[in-house]
Amino acid sequence: MIVLLVGSGGREHALAAALSKSARLSRLIAAPGNPGIAKHAECRPVAVDDIQGLVRLAADEKADLVVVGPEAPLVAGLADRLSEAGIKVFGPSAAAARLEGSKAFTKALCARHDIPTAGFRHCRSKDEARAAIDAFGAPVVVKADGLAAGKGVTVAEDLDQAYEAVEAIFAAPGAEAVVEEFMEGEEASLFALVDGTTALPFGDAQDHKRVFDGDKGPNTGGMGAYSPAPVLSPALAEQAMAEIVRPTVKAMAEDGWPFVGFLYAGLMLTSDGPKLVEYNVRFGDPEAEVVLPRLESDFLDLLLAAVDGRLDGVEPAFSDRTALTVVLATKGYPGDYDRGSEIRGVEAAEARDGVTVFHAGTKRDGERLLANGGRVLAVTALGADAAEAQVNAYAAVDLIDWPEGFCRRDIGWRAAAQAEEA
Template identity: 50%
Template sequence: MKVLVVGNGGREHTLAWKLLESPQVELCICVPGNGGTALLSKCQNIPVNVEDIEKIAQICQEKSIDLVVVGPEIPLALGITDRLQQQGIKVFGPTQEGAKIESSKSWAKTLMAEAGIAIAKGETFTDASAAKAYITRQGAPIVVKADTLAAGKGVIVAQTIEEAQNAVDTLMAEGFSHLVVEECLIGEEVSVLALTDGISVRSLLPAQDHKRIGEGDTGPNTGGMGVYAPAPIATPALLQRIQTEILEPTVKALRDRGIDYRGVLYAGLMITPQGEAIVLEYNCRFGDPETQAILPLLKTPLDEVLLACVEQRLGEFQPLEWHPGSAVCVVMASGGYPGSYEKGKAITGIEQAEGLGVTVFQAGTRLNGDRLVTDGGRVLGVTALGQNFNEAITLVYQGVEQIDFEGQYYRRDIGHQVR
């Protein structure tokens, strides 16, 4: 089987790496891929922008691709699945209409409200003055979000009314014309990624991401600075409730709207002190960096379960199998991220790190001749497995210490909740 993975981040390196574990996968093409996918055996990079859907469709035809796995949200929101399906190509990822569950927070909130799913209370605004008046009435803390895609950075948790009103100005100045303002929920966040064929739903292991740039969960939000799985806060009993009260009703609500959703349904949840799960937002794709911690623990061949989703036979598929133990991923970022940063810094020490037993998933990297250099904000995701979290955390930081590039930054407290 020939597989094409769309994207160039750490998530896509992980997907290609996992797919290539299967003896059924003879070739994995990454569009455009990165320095890590370029070095994988039986993997080929083709430098095409993820938004160039027509070119990707042409590659699929020329290379006789059997399955396309779409990593990022942007091509899904642009309708890559719809276009490839026109050619009879199997695609793991929702259609453009289904991708609205991430590309429009207000659309998703309406869908969930109609399905009776617990969500944060809030309103959508196109006028800054109206948004600020609402903030003044509601008080702080309060959350201000871009209503559309923002690469994981369009959410501002404001502790004061002034900070929230400034957030309105900031996001609108950045070109976000629609904003969602909602209550600030208290509790612990958890990511539950589920696979669905539009009828059945199978959850992956729950994970807990670290969004803030600073240790102790301080500073601005990022795309994610580290993650661990399985998150203990999501007990088997709670996961069962999430399945029946959130995931399954969401898939049914999509189906009731005539949306045939085959892909990842990623629920970002707040677990309240009372043990209730409330949906903060939905994503329509694998999480990054959640994928880097979840997939190394997956024992079931990834290609088989993705095909079962695409071919709408997930309900007949065997329960997913998992390796025992814990996984921790630490993101190594360029200095200055999530703001401005420099590229082209030489990366050393990956081979030494992997010699210790960690796996290094590359994100913002590229090959410059035979030199690996930085090419993005989040550069590497270093993942370690262990019999327990303490073992995995110790090993992952031993691996991180072997790696070096100018200006590197990483949080030293990933997994602090479970130590």
Template identity: 45%
Template sequence: MKVLVIGGGGREHAMVEAISRSKRVSKIYCMPGNAGIAELAECIPSIGVMDFDKQIAFAKENDIDLVVCSQDDPLCAGLVDAHEAAGLRVFGTRKNAAIIEGSKSFSKNLMKKYGIPTAAYEVFTDAQKAISYLETNAKFPIVLKADGLALGKGVLICNNLQEAIDGVKEIMTDKKFGSAGNEMVIEEFMTGREVSVLAFVDGKNIKLMSSSQDHKRIGDKDTGLNTGGMGTFSPSPFYTEEIDRMGWERIYQKTVDAMASEKRPFKGVLYFGLMMTSEGPKVVEYNTRFGDPETQVVLPRLKTDIIDVFDAVIDGTLDKLNLEFEDQAAVCVVLASAGYPVKYEKGKKITGLENFKNKEGYYCFHAGSKFDEEGNVVTNGGRVLGITAKGATLKEAREKAYEATNWVDFEGKYMRHDIGKAIDEA
């Protein structure tokens, strides 16, 4: 069968790698793709993730059997709806269910209505009212969230009133995150360890993938600005059997049932961002897609044919599928461009990529790369590469991943040096 993947980041590279292992797949296309994905798929750089009409025309002209999308912007804009209306078979979340990520106020109100544990919150559409609330009711630290999509960066943790007032202006007045800041959620700051749980959902049934833990801050020891993710590890030793039991009792099925009750049946990948509080797990956020870079440590360990999984989700037969993962660990260290996430240069030549050829258990997932006019692979984003390694234990995987970061280089290469260091405390 022929598969078309929409997107061009590290998540999509990991997805394409998993799809390439399927014996059912004869050809993979990716649009727009990147220089790393081009080793496994035919990339179509001229068609972007929001070009629905061009995607559909291409899919029909090339007899595509399955379209796969796991990126927030196109899903929230209705990519799945458009492709299905054109008669195509597509894996992803429809627009009316993707709102669970597209609007933080929607997801918070959903959790309140159906008794799903989350941080206390208030929603604001007026900047001055938000500031007045902060002046009279806030307990610090406090969290400000742009309501809409902001590439994983629309969340501010404020330690005092002045920081919070500046944050409101940044989100709602200055529109740093564009229209995502038309509405804003102010919520209590929860303490504990964060764990990411990805799940396949077919509208009613859920199959959890392996747990993972992301590192959002740019600097070591979780300092500096929030990013799209600087590295991750899986499974999380902090996701215990007790936490799993509470998650099923209080969160996972209740969320899927809530969406069905709201006549927004959820199909696709549902990402649960959880905080392990003293009162048990609470939802920090939902995403309607594979996490990035969580996907880079989860999918390399997937034993089940991913096409069989996609089919089960689409057909509503997930309960009949046996979802299996390798009993191994994986760690991903993101190599970023100097200056990310604020200002950075592109077009820096990447060397050493050949060192990953035929290295079993090692992966170099491209997040921001392209070919220049001479055919060299160069940087094309803030997050450039995701260096992933598998090991018998998390510590072994971490050592291997950091070892492999030395195999590749580009001008301004930056990384955190403590990805997975919490493993030592487990």
């Protein structure tokens, strides 16, 4: 089969690596790809926001399937345009992608169908948002209603911080916000593979959103993750599937917006059970870099089963080993940062057993590998448990020579501590 993969980040590198293992794959094409993806695919210089160009590329290359990695082209309707052209696509329609594209849409759906989530108010003005903040009190969560690359959320410890978040959101014309009550608990990520009606559990992970050790500093797109997440027990995962994910999939189908693709449920594990923090309509990043290396089933077969509505009775198989990834980012991220610094030592890191270095923001200049983004590399290692995976990952990180980069040194600390106590 000929597969076109859309995207250029660490998630797409992980998707490419998983697809490349399929016996059914004859050619893998990536648009636009990156130097890591180029090890598995033929890269084409078509941007992820060039919807017409991507459809044309899929048609010209006679792609049997298009796999869409990032959220923005899904929200923009890429899956719809591909379907209209008669091309199979793994990824939700624009209508279904509103689960990520509009936090207000998702909150309203949860309210209609009694899906556990935080109390909220949908605010269309600064005054409404400030009133909602006053009603909830601090701490309080303020979210921009739209795509924000994982950085549009403020967990405000006091009212002044919440008001500042409102000012920043409504500085943009036409902005809207969702103000939510603060939920106590531990966060975890649960993934489901969905074919429109059937939703299968597809791994879980725990991410580290804050930029600095000890969960300090601003939110990021993710500074590291590990899978599986011990905090999300099999019983809690099934409870979340039964009370959150499956009712969502059923509601979307009944409303005429059947969801096909990866549904990523960000969960808060509260004293009252799992509650939905938010949905993403694609695999997570850096979660893909820890879930997919554990997959033992044929990835392409699973994606085709989802697209064709054949997931009922399918059971994806995963290794019982733990995967842990450490994100290397450019100094200054998630604020201003420079591009173009040289990275050395990636080959030495990957030479270690069970280690993969996923490229998230890199480019080539001849033989040199250069940083070309905020989050640049995701160094993933496997281990018998989280403690071993953590040791293996940081040993690989320490082989990478990149003075202009930095990473958190405590990724996986919760799970590693639990593993050492066991």
